[in-house]
Amino acid sequence: MRQHRLTDRARSASSSSCVVRNTWHRPSGRAAATIKAELTVDRPKLATPPETSSGSSSDGQQQLQQQASACPFLASLPSPPKVNIPWHKRFQQLFAPQQFQATVLGGSSSSVVQVDKAIGFTNFVMPSDPELVRDAFAGELDGTTLQSNIKSFVALMGEHSLVLVQEPRHKYLRGLLQPAFSGSAISGYLPAIQALVGRHLAEWEAAGEAGVQGYDGLKLLTYEFIISITLGREYSRQEVLALSEHYKQWTSGFLAWPWLDLPFTAFGRSMRARNALLDHFQQAVTAARCKLAAGQQVPGIIGSLTAAVDEEGNRLTDLEITENILLLLLAGHDTSSTTLTRLLSVLHDTPEVVQQLRQEQAAVLARHGEQLTAAAIKDMEYADAVIRESLRLDPVVAGLFRVAAKDIDMGGYMVPKDTPILLPLHHLAVNDARWAGQTGQEDPASFHPERMLTEEGRQPGAQMPFGSGPRFCLGERLAMAEMKVVLALLMRQYDFSVDNNTEWMQAVGRVPKNGLPLKLRRLAQPVAAV
Numbered sequence: 001m002r003q004h005r006l007t008d009r010a011r012s013a014s015s016s017s018c019v020v021r022n023t024w025h026r027p028s029g030r031a032a033a034t035i036k037a038e039l040t041v042d043r044p045k046l047a048t049p050p051e052t053s054s055g056s057s058s059d060g061q062q063q064l065q066q067q068a069s070a071c072p073f074l075a076s077l078p079s080p081p082k083v084n085i086p087w088h089k090r091f092q093q094l095f096a097p098q099q100f101q102a103t104v105l106g107g108s109s110s111s112v113v114q115v116d117k118a119i120g121f122t123n124f125v126m127p128s129d130p131e132l133v134r135d136a137f138a139g140e141l142d143g144t145t146l147q148s149n150i151k152s153f154v155a156l157m158g159e160h161s162l163v164l165v166q167e168p169r170h171k172y173l174r175g176l177l178q179p180a181f182s183g184s185a186i187s188g189y190l191p192a193i194q195a196l197v198g199r200h201l202a203e204w205e206a207a208g209e210a211g212v213q214g215y216d217g218l219k220l221l222t223y224e225f226i227i228s229i230t231l232g233r234e235y236s237r238q239e240v241l242a243l244s245e246h247y248k249q250w251t252s253g254f255l256a257w258p259w260l261d262l263p264f265t266a267f268g269r270s271m272r273a274r275n276a277l278l279d280h281f282q283q284a285v286t287a288a289r290c291k292l293a294a295g296q297q298v299p300g301i302i303g304s305l306t307a308a309v310d311e312e313g314n315r316l317t318d319l320e321i322t323e324n325i326l327l328l329l330l331a332g333h334d335t336s337s338t339t340l341t342r343l344l345s346v347l348h349d350t351p352e353v354v355q356q357l358r359q360e361q362a363a364v365l366a367r368h369g370e371q372l373t374a375a376a377i378k379d380m381e382y383a384d385a386v387i388r389e390s391l392r393l394d395p396v397v398a399g400l401f402r403v404a405a406k407d408i409d410m411g412g413y414m415v416p417k418d419t420p421i422l423l424p425l426h427h428l429a430v431n432d433a434r435w436a437g438q439t440g441q442e443d444p445a446s447f448h449p450e451r452m453l454t455e456e457g458r459q460p461g462a463q464m465p466f467g468s469g470p471r472f473c474l475g476e477r478l479a480m481a482e483m484k485v486v487l488a489l490l491m492r493q494y495d496f497s498v499d500n501n502t503e504w505m506q507a508v509g510r511v512p513k514n515g516l517p518l519k520l521r522r523l524a525q526p527v528a529a530v
């Protein structure tokens with residue numbers, strides 16, 4: 001069905017006419033043609049939004065007060081239909097975001113809904129159309145949306161953190177960080193990644209029948225990975241564990257009350273841990289700058305960051321580098337470990353997928369040899385599909401917030417300036433229209449990597465596990481390379497089993513309550529080139 005979507009964007013607010021840029025939403029989801037139209041609109045009566053129910057409307061009589069926009073066109077639009085979510089269900093937002101999103105969107109066929117404030121919880125609008133979600137991501141570039149910042153997050157991340165700075169500073173900073181994540185940079189990290197993953201697999205094998213806690217093992221692996229690839233050297237286990245203690249203390253502050261930065265408060269302890277991490281990174285930056293000054297190469301992401309220079313010859317300051325290394329620790333650690341944990345769990349139950357992965361490795365070995373080069377990683381199409389399919393069913397980042405930077409038209413509804421916009425990434429991924437109505441192996445609820453290899457499956461569809469727009473995950477290629485190295489080395493040399501008899505709890509993504517006990521046995525006949 002052809003749907004009309006007016007996005008934004010009042011230019012003149014003072015008269016009864018405003019210039020609006022119209023975009024027409026095509027069912028293909030491709031970027032729409034943009035036309036400028038001069039609209040002269042009589043200010044109509046303000047619309048009262050229809051109310052939809054999640055089965056729990058407070059009194060069924062509530063009428064939303066539409067906030068009037070200064071732009072007559074925007075003022076003529078209705079507010080998104082309201083969904084009433086009882087207070088106790090609002091906690092799902094924290095502990096079961098996927099269920100929360102289904103609760104909010106389940107009862108409405110509208111492309112956008114709104115939810116009121118509740119004690120301790122913000123109000124927000126939630127778009128259910130993937131193209132509106134992409135627009136909200138992209139809106140940071142044309143000033144219609146902003147990244148949302150919460151106080152504790154700003155204090156703990158630091159004002160130079162890429163994830164917090166707003167446009168146009170964000171674009172500038174990202175441009176300086178980008179080379180550290182280019183194809184050639186990742187190619188350079190691959191030998192270290194292969195050696196590191198090989199060491200961890202050998203340790204798990206050495207645990208024999210006692211096995212290891214798979215989730216903890218993967219967390220240690222991805223932590224060591226991000227520390228050593230970022231700081232450009234091998235770290236001893238002792239060093240990794242010491243830094244990991246600071247990391248845990250630091251991240252615990254994200255849930256703490258952020259106004260009392262004192263030694264005995266959780267937030268204060270978290271800030272101390274942040275400082276300890278920054279001190280460590282500062283020493284590494286100083287050493288890297290000395291090496292660069294002496295004309296030596298500095299390996300790792302830190303080498304790229306200390307060498308980065310803009311068109312006018314400006315470099316990143318020490319604080320910009322150290323605060324962004326802190327961000328990489330956060331962005332690149334739990335995300336990959338949770339995805340890999342889910343992967344081990346699902347592969348345990350799908351031996352036919354394991355078999356396919358092994359066949360692919362036999363072919364990759366034949367074409368590229370033992371070394372996992374950039375070409376070999378690129379050649380692992382099936383492993384790529386397996387990871388993307390796992391992220392479809394369980395995107396680690398279940399949802400993200402943005403804020404309306406001004407009054408905007410979202411799918412034909414008026415969303416006032418400063419309204420939080422909750423982007424339901426999990427709900428979109430599992431309800432992707434590409435697989436709707438399929439049955440058997442292809443049922444949308446089934447793990448079926450082959451769907452990702454079809455022409456349709458190669459398109460992004462409603463799946464955005466790495467986000468979209470100007471803040472699309474900077475580490476996506478590095479994360480995919482890391483996860484493919486783990487899959488490749490595991491499949492080539494080992495048989496494995498996990499204890500899947502567990503509940504999954506919400507943390508950064510869903511994690512196993514039982515720690516996912518894991519046993520690794522070396523294959524009697526390792527996968528060989530064919």
Ligand code: HEM
Pocket residue numbers: 162163164174226327328331332333335336339396397400464465466467468470471472473474475476478479
């Ligand atoms: C499975 C693994 C990963 C997933 C699912 C993931 C997901 C995401 C998502 C959804 C965003 C967008 C956030 C937003 O729009 O506000 C993001 C941003 C980001 N990610 Fe990842 N990520 C992963 C791994 C990594 C790794 C390994 C690194 C670095 C080593 C990394 C670095 C970043 C950075 C720096 C940003 C901020 C980009 C910006 O604001 O411009 N990520 N990631």
